[in-house]
Every structure is written in structure tokens, then in C-alpha cells.
Amino acid sequence: MKKILITGTNGYISTQFTKYIRENFNEDYELTPISLRTGDWKSIDFGRYDTIIHAVGIAHKKENAKSKNEYFKINKDLTINLAEKAKKEGCKQFIFLSSMSVYGMNSGFITKKTKPKPNTNYGQSKLEAENAIKYLQDSKFRVAILRPPMVYGKDCGGNYRKLSEIANKLFVFLDTNNLRSMIYIENLNIVIKQLIDFNSAGTYFPQNDEFVNTSELVKKIRAVRGKKTKIIRVNGNKMNLFMRVSYFRKIFGNLTYEKSLSAQNIDNKEFINFEDSIKLSED
Numbered sequence: 187m188k189k190i191l192i193t194g195t196n197g198y199i200s201t202q203f204t205k206y207i208r209e210n211f212n213e214d215y216e217l218t219p220i221s222l223r224t225g226d227w228k229s230i231d232f233g234r235y236d237t238i239i240h241a242v243g244i245a246h247k248k249e250n251a252k253s254k255n256e257y258f259k260i261n262k263d264l265t266i267n268l269a270e271k272a273k274k275e276g277c278k279q280f281i282f283l284s285s286m287s288v289y290g291m292n293s294g295f296i297t298k299k300t301k302p303k304p305n306t307n308y309g310q311s312k313l314e315a316e317n318a319i320k321y322l323q324d325s326k327f328r329v330a331i332l333r334p335p336m337v338y339g340k341d342c343g344g345n346y347r348k349l350s351e352i353a354n355k356l357f358v359f360l361d362t363n364n365l366r367s368m369i370y371i372e373n374l375n376i377v378i379k380q381l382i383d384f385n386s387a388g389t390y391f392p393q394n395d396e397f398v399n400t401s402e403l404v405k406k407i408r409a410v411r412g413k414k415t416k417i418i419r420v421n422g423n424k425m426n427l428f429m430r431v432s433y434f435r436k437i438f439g440n441l442t443y444e445k446s447l448s449a450q451n452i453d454n455k456e457f458i459n460f461e462d463s464i465k466l467s468e469d
Contacts, residue, residue: 188382190217191232192239193268198342199283199374200241206375215382222264233276237382240268241283245308246344254307261311262318269319269329279328279385280319281378286335286367286391286443288313293439296391298447316389328387332377335393335443339371340467345436349400350468353407353415360438361419365397367442370463376456391448396460400437406461410468 190207194200200219207217218235220227222242232238243261247253269280289296290305304310316331323329338346346368353359369392377392405415458466 187213188215188237189235190215190237190239190382191230191235192217192219192241193222193227194242195219195221197241198339199337199371200239202339202371203239203241203375203378206372207379211379227268228271231275232272235272235277236385237279237281238268238272238277239281239283239378239382240265243283243312245285249307257307257311258314261308262315265315266318269322273322273327278326279330279382279387280322281330281332281381282315282319284312284316284331284333285309286333286441288316288333291441292436293441295440295442295444296447297444323387328385330381330386331389332374332381333389333391334369334374335367335441337369337371337374338467339463340469342371342467346467349404349437350407353404354411356404357408357413358416358418359401359404361417362400362438364400364438364440365442366400366437366440367393367448368398369393370458370460370467372466373454373457373463376454377452380453386451388451390450390452391443392452393443393448394460394463395454395457397442398460403464406464407468410465 192200192203204217204219207215220230242264244256247256265282269282272280285308286296287306287309288302288304289300290303290309294300302313304313319329320331336345338344373394374392377390380386381390401417405417408415
């Protein structure tokens with residue numbers, strides 16, 4: 187039986203992964219979620235665990251001088267402290283949930299040649315954490331880094347929930363003619379489990395098999411609720427007005443991982459397809 191410790195008792199990814207393991211693989215894995223809100227974690231013997239999954243971080247605070255300190259304290263310094271403790275105490279593997287935000291892009295096509303260039307405190311703090319913990323890896327301590335795009339699923343927060351709320355209210359939506367990488371939470375759970383099973387190391391770029399068009403996403407969300415959607419086209423100048431707003435740039439722009447980049451060392455045959463994932467998310 188593999189012993190796994192995951193940070194975060196309230197975060198979306200940590201709670202969903204815990205549920206996924208306990209409902210499907212409880213006989214093969216002993217999974218322990220812990221809170222990092224106090225210093226109690228420092229007294230836990232990480233050497234008891236085969237894998238530490240670090241899924242705690244802050245992402246949606248307003249960017250200013252005060253939040254910058256929080257971003258780097260939580261996303262960078264805490265990550266390094268956890269990884270150093272894990273290695274020192276004999277844990278075999280450390281999995282870090284980073285983000286596509288390390289690239290600092292609202293639109294673009296990310297390949298293996300694309301260099302990270304974060305433009306927010308969130309992205310910069312995640313990247314600096316990545317760079318620091320990579321140097322801890324050796325033959326006895328494996329470090330795996332995940333850079334997922336937008337994660338969505340039932341009861342999720344963030345941009346998906348905002349878009350879902352908008353879709354519920356508007357029967358008319360713009361023809362966005364865009365493509366975006368996204369990943370359904372259960373597909374991300376599948377990837378994390380694979381990394382544990384194979385004691386994997388390296389950087390991974392998980393995404394759904396299908397790229398997502400925002401207009402089609404809205405139509406599918408509304409269809410699950412039995413609602414029809416009218417898609418309208420607007421000229422380039424009007425669309426540019428929308429693209430000046432940060433939120434609309436995030437959901438209307440093109441931002442994808444190269445498919446071959448995500449396929450490396452990831453078996454996606456058990457992935458939930460996009461249409462079914464929306465039904466499960468909106469159920």
C-alpha cells in the first residue's frame with residue numbers, strides 16, 4: 187500500500203483528489219490530507235510517506251505590494267520548506283501543483299521551446315518555487331511538477347464558475363472563434379495518480395484531449411440545463427473592446443499547449459471526454 191500525504195484540506199484539487207482516491211482506490215493507497223494553516227505540519231514525519239503532493243497555494247488575490255509578499259511566502263517559500271523537509275526525512279517523491287501562468291500569456295501556443303515569462307506575482311512565485319525544488323532531485327528523491335491550464339469540475343471556483351454563471355443568465359453569447367487548453371478535475375486526478383504509480387519526475391503539461399472553444403463551452407453548459415443559445419458575431423473592433431478587460435482576455439483568447447507536449451509520459455485512455463465532463467460539472 188502506497189502512503190500519500192496531500193497538503194490542503196479545503197482546496198479544490200486536494201479535496202477532489204482525496205475523494206477520487208478514497209472512492210476508487212482505497213485499498214491500494216493510504217491518503218492523508220493535512221492543513222498548512224498552522225505550523226503543526228512541521229512535527230509530521232514525512233519519511234512515513236512515499237509521496238508528498240503539494241496542492242496548496244494562493245491564486246486570486248489582487249496584485250499589489252501586500253499580496254506580493256503573500257504570494258511568495260505561500261507559493262514559493264512554503265513549497266521549498268516542504269520539499270526540503272520531505273527530502274531530508276526520506277520521502278521518495280514530491281509532486282508540486284504549479285500553473286500554466288508561469289508563461290505569462292493570455293494568448294498563444296505553448297510548445298517545448300516556449301520559455302516561461304511570468305507577468306504576475308502568482309506566476310513568478312510558482313516559477314521560482316519550481317526552479318528551487320528541481321535542484322533537490324537526486325536518485326532517491328523524485329520531483330514532479332504539474333503546470334495545468336484552467337481546472338474545472340463540479341463545485342469548482344475561478345474563471346469556469348464565473349463563465350458558468352454568465353452562461354446561465356445570457357441566452358446570447360459572442361462567437362469567440364478561439365481555442366483554449368483546459369483540464370477536467372478527474373482527468374487531472376488520473377494524471378496525478380499515474381505520477382505516483384510510476385514514481386515519476388519531470389515537468390508535465392496535463393490537458394483534456396480536446397481544445398475548448400469558449401462559445402461552444404457556453405452552449406454546452408446551457409444545453410445541460412435544457413437551454414438554447416444564440417451565438418452572434420461581432421466585428422474585430424468591438425471584440426477588441428472586450429479583450430481590453432482581463433477576464434475576457436482569459437476566456438476569449440487563444441491559449442493552448444501543444445498536444446504532443448501533454449502526451450509525453452501520460453496515458454489518457456481513461457480521460458473523460460469534454461462533453462461528458464461538462465455534464466458532470468453542471469449536474
